[in-house]
Amino acid sequence: MQPDTDYTIIGLRIKTWWAMFFVFCLAPLIHPVVSLLAIMTLAFFSLKEYFSMIRSRKADRRLYLWAYLSIPFQFYWIYIEWYGMFIVFIPIYVFLFLPLPRLINKGTVGFMRSVSSTQWGLMLMVFGLSHLAYFQFATPQYGAGLVLFLVVLTQLNDVIHYLVSLYFGKRKVVPTANLNLTWEGFAIALIVTTGAAYLIQLYLTPIGPVFGIFSGLLISLSGFFGSLTISVLKRDLLIGDGHKFDALKKKYLSRIDSLTYTSPVFFHMIRYFFEFM
Incomplete structure (x- = not known):
């Protein structure tokens, strides 16, 4: 021991x-929708706890807001069974446009750390866990x-x-x-x-x-x-x-x-x- x-x-x-x-x-x-909502809730709280670990600046708050807003979209793609958008939304579209709230009038200090850590959280807590919800819609x-x-x-x-x-x-x-x-x-x-x-x-x-x-x-x-x-x-x-x-x-x-x-x-x-x- x-x-x-x-x-x-x-x-x-x-x-x-x-x-x-x-x-x-x-x-x-x-019902599959009940499972989807339960997993979406789990993803939200997991992402929230992940953000609580990061030493964030005031300029990062808008970035976190946009990250949270991506959660219902990711699970909506599952609900309508749009696999193409489900699989690229966070890895590509969110990745490309997530830095915009941090870029506009927020300076350059801590840019790389805040954007990359936010994307890491989305990939793990939202994109990764969202696959659990897709099983029942896919089959x-x-x-x-x-x-x-x-x-x-x-x-x-x-x-x-x-x-x-x-x-x-x-x-x-x-x-x-x-x-x-x-x-x-x-x-x-x-x-x-x-x-x-x-x-x-x-x-x-x-x-x-x-x-x-x-x-x-x-x-x-x-x-x-x-x-x-x-x-x-x-x-x-x-x-x-x-x-x-x-x-x-x-x-x-x-x-x-x-x-x-x-x-x-x-x-x-x-x-x-x-x-x-």
Whole structure:
């Protein structure tokens, strides 16, 4: 065990994982629009917490406003099933026009940091998570099962990685950013997640055992890189602000970091290999 680990976080994590599991199970069964609104709300609060980490200037507030306004547009493209606009809106159009509010009469100090950090937040918290909502519109027949498959495996991968790292982890991946990411946790989580994908794909998806195994590997790897990226990002943005860093451990961002990566990766894998998407 890690002698300097706060074990009270375990209970909080488990409660949050179960709450997310319940939401992602219930919302798709009610109506796709309910699921879309739930994920849009999650994206909003995740982006809000991300912005709270950034040491912003007064000139950046208008930039953040435009970033928030892009959220309903991104999810509206999903609602009307306009895949072409959905896939390019944030990576291209928002990327190109987002700097305008910061350029006009706001000077040049801090321009690169504020614009690039805002685009990073939009790509991860909005563009990445929005793929979760598109499953049910892209394939109404299998969408709910695919979302459940993805969320269960992503959360399982996080749980196993966290617990193994907590109790048995020795070799830390990035000790300066996250003490709970170890190579032992990564290896065991990869095996367990892949095995679970093989077992549950039959009940939740039409992808078959081979792609079930491949999906488990892909979700575990992308989830690991998602957690690692968000951990390093938070540490970089909150250097010298330990109190805020500790507070954010209990927020949304520490629970959905893996989903920001696994959602688009799994979505595009399914879309590429299967015609029902």
